[in-house]
Amino acid sequence: MKYIAKELRRHLYRTLGGISGYTLASFFVLIILSISGSNKSGSTGILQNTGTHLVVYIPTDKSSCKSDLVKGAVIAEGMNTLMLDIDLLYTIEKIAGVKDAAPYLRYEMYHDDYEKYISIGGIDTTSLATFTSVCAPSNIVDGRFLSRLDNEILAEEAFTKAHGLTVGDTLKIFNGRKVLTGIVNSGIKPAKADFYATIGNVRYLLQENLQCQAPGFDMNIVLVEVEDPRVQDHVIGEIRSLMHNFSVSTFMCYEPAYKVMNMINKTSSGLSLMIFIFLVLFSAKTQLTAIFERYREIGILKSLGWSDSRISMQIISISVIQATIGLVIGFILGVVVINLLNNQNLMLFDYIEFRFKYSFIPIVFLLSVTGALIASMFPIYRIFRTKAGDIFNRYM
Amino acid sequence: MAIEDLNRIVCESLTKEYASRRQTTKVLSGINLTIEGNEMVLIKGRSGSGKTTLLHLMGGLIRPTSGKVKIGRFTVSELPNHELCTLLSDNIGFIFQNFNLMPTYSIYENIEIALAPKGYDNRETKKIIEPLLEEFGLTEKSSTLPSELSIGQQQKVAVVRTIAKKPSVIFADEPTGSVDPETADEIIQYLKKLRKENRSTIVIATHGSFPEEQADRTILLENGSVRV
Ligand SMILES: Nc1ncnc2c1ncn2[C@@H]1O[C@H](COP(=O)(O)OP(=O)(O)O)[C@@H](O)[C@H]1O
Numbered sequence: 367m368k369y370i371a372k373e374l375r376r377h378l379y380r381t382l383g384g385i386s387g388y389t390l391a392s393f394f395v396l397i398i399l400s401i402s403g404s405n406k407s408g409s410t411g412i413l414q415n416t417g418t419h420l421v422v423y424i425p426t427d428k429s430s431c432k433s434d435l436v437k438g439a440v441i442a443e444g445m446n447t448l449m450l451d452i453d454l455l456y457t458i459e460k461i462a463g464v465k466d467a468a469p470y471l472r473y474e475m476y477h478d479d480y481e482k483y484i485s486i487g488g489i490d491t492t493s494l495a496t497f498t499s500v501c502a503p504s505n506i507v508d509g510r511f512l513s514r515l516d517n518e519i520l521a522e523e524a525f526t527k528a529h530g531l532t533v534g535d536t537l538k539i540f541n542g543r544k545v546l547t548g549i550v551n552s553g554i555k556p557a558k559a560d561f562y563a564t565i566g567n568v569r570y571l572l573q574e575n576l577q578c579q580a581p582g583f584d585m586n587i588v589l590v591e592v593e594d595p596r597v598q599d600h601v602i603g604e605i606r607s608l609m610h611n612f613s614v615s616t617f618m619c620y621e622p623a624y625k626v627m628n629m630i631n632k633t634s635s636g637l638s639l640m641i642f643i644f645l646v647l648f649s650a651k652t653q654l655t656a657i658f659e660r661y662r663e664i665g666i667l668k669s670l671g672w673s674d675s676r677i678s679m680q681i682i683s684i685s686v687i688q689a690t691i692g693l694v695i696g697f698i699l700g701v702v703v704i705n706l707l708n709n710q711n712l713m714l715f716d717y718i719e720f721r722f723k724y725s726f727i728p729i730v731f732l733l734s735v736t737g738a739l740i741a742s743m744f745p746i747y748r749i750f751r752t753k754a755g756d757i758f759n760r761y762m
Numbered sequence: 763m764a765i766e767d768l769n770r771i772v773c774e775s776l777t778k779e780y781a782s783r784r785q786t787t788k789v790l791s792g793i794n795l796t797i798e799g800n801e802m803v804l805i806k807g808r809s810g811s812g813k814t815t816l817l818h819l820m821g822g823l824i825r826p827t828s829g830k831v832k833i834g835r836f837t838v839s840e841l842p843n844h845e846l847c848t849l850l851s852d853n854i855g856f857i858f859q860n861f862n863l864m865p866t867y868s869i870y871e872n873i874e875i876a877l878a879p880k881g882y883d884n885r886e887t888k889k890i891i892e893p894l895l896e897e898f899g900l901t902e903k904s905s906t907l908p909s910e911l912s913i914g915q916q917q918k919v920a921v922v923r924t925i926a927k928k929p930s931v932i933f934a935d936e937p938t939g940s941v942d943p944e945t946a947d948e949i950i951q952y953l954k955k956l957r958k959e960n961r962s963t964i965v966i967a968t969h970g971s972f973p974e975e976q977a978d979r980t981i982l983l984e985n986g987s988v989r990v
């Protein structure tokens with residue numbers, strides 16, 4: 367034991383070299399583990415904007431919600447749709463894997479003033495599914511989001527720019543008067559419209575102002591937020607089984623996002639394995655170079671009657687001590703870096719959350735010590751095999 | 763068994779070849795030799811004649827190509843590792859031609875490691891080492907590294923390390939080859955003392971620096987064979 371401490375101190379550079387090897391290896395293993403460990407939470411992070419959202423509707427060849435006053439219909443993704451009953455919303459909300467579901471009533475009509483079809487979306491202003499698929503309070507670029515007042519309306523920024531609208535304007539629109547309370551830029555969202563109002567207001571507008579006729583005057587679209595991209599296929603299947611003619615659209619980034627998740631899963635386990643191999647090789651290499659330097663000294667010890675097992679124990683201990691010190695440093699470094707990456711929200715890692723778990727400690731420790739043991743195997747094998755005199759002959 | 767028998771060294775048709783990829787060099791061919799217990803024998807030969815090889819063979823540090831080496835009742839050349847290890851720690855002492863000191867260990871530690879396998883505690887170790895350092899004038903060098911000593915001093919350390927455990931068989935490879943006459947005499951006298959007090963067998967390899975009259979017998983090594 368006394369000589370182990372001596373060895374470590376005497377060969378300071380060799381020791382430091384060994385330790386730094388284990389430090390690096392533990393550090394990287396920890397980082398990799400923390401990425402794969404955060405997959406669940408990572409997924410919502412990644413997919414908040416990319417495709418845990420579904421747009422559910424029933425396409426049809428006839429226009430529903432026809433009005434005698436204007437040319438218009440309820441439209442989803444350019445298709446005529448049937449009106450849906452609110453019960454469907456409750457059924458969908460109960461499907462496992464569904465985080466949130468919201469009703470959406472989207473109407474398009476030809477407007478003479480604008481000389482084009484304009485659309486209005488009736489939204490549930492408090493629902494997450496609305497925010498992710500249609501528009502959210504955070505998308506406001508001017509004015510404010512909808513309150514409960516029945517004459518309020520929001521407009522997409524592009525539309526207001528095209529037609530010179532500003533906040534506060536009173537618009538004669540959809541056969542009524544509406545005040546433009548806010549302008550939104552909702553970006554890439556699957557179910558946008560030119561104007562938004564509360565779903566209650568839009569129902570009223572369709573019934574009273576435009577005198578549309580449609581059964582079950584609730585909504586024509588259900589917006590669905592899925593908990594995790596990996597259950598998305600399951601949720602889609604469940605929804606389809608409710609009614610065979612449902613069209614379930616997903617946000618276009620759904621596929622890649624899905625793949626990204628699997629990629630991270632695969633890469634992280636692959637990387638962990640690679641790092642483990644690297645750790646073993648690296649430490650085997652340090653052990654070996656140390657052994658060649660030490661070979662003569664081992665020969666001397668053997669010639670003085672030191673037993674093979676005693677010398678081997680020394681080598682193993684040195685190796686394990688280095689691994690342990692390296693591990694501790696690597697761990698501290700890793701935890702610090704993980705915190706930095708998470709806190710500073712570096713752009714690069716915006717969508718990956720590094721998550722430290724205490725269960726990593728035994729894993730990395732085991733990897734490290736296994737590496738150290740494997741690394742000591744080869745020199746120890748040689749010690750047992752080689753006679754002291756042959757060591758002198760060969761390494762002098 | 764008398765101690766003379768325990769410390770008797772017998773070589774039977776001892777042959778050693780060094781094989782490399784290109785060629786095999788036969789260094790020793792069929793050596794038959796008996797060194798009695800408590801004898802002090804010189805093995806003399808020109809450099810390259812195989813003295814070191816013979817010593818290492820006798821002490822079990824290398825394996826013969828053929829033939830046997832026996833020390834007392836042990837067949838050293840066929841002994842399993844762990845038994846050989848005990849023999850090396852308790853009974854056999856080597857003074858190497860190139861000293862084989864541990865470069866990163868102090869003088870004291872270099873001697874200490876020879877006693878370590880015997881399981882002495884620190885105090886006992888100290889009680890053995892300090893008088894010896896004193897006797898060889900190395901007390902002040904106790905904590906210095908071998909590289910800071912003169913060749914003569916390193917030779918003395920090598921001697922002290924070997925005799926500290928009072929081995930019953932000592933193989934000394936050119937122990938006086940690189941020291942001044944006074945130091946050589948010191949070493950010779952100590953080996954003789956050990957021989958007398960400890961009844962050790964002492965085998966000394968030399969190319970000529972060791973005075974023949976100090977030994978009981980001189981064995982000449984020539985062309986891989988012995989001439990008595
Ligand atoms: N490991 C080895 N491989 C090949 N040849 C060796 C080896 N060790 C010694 N020899 C050769 O064996 C011969 C005897 O060497 P050695 O025993 O050291 O002689 P001495 O000690 O008498 O000078 C020399 O010719 C030397 O070159």
Ligand SMILES: [Mg+2]
Pocket residue numbers: 810813814815859935
């Ligand atoms: Mg020699």
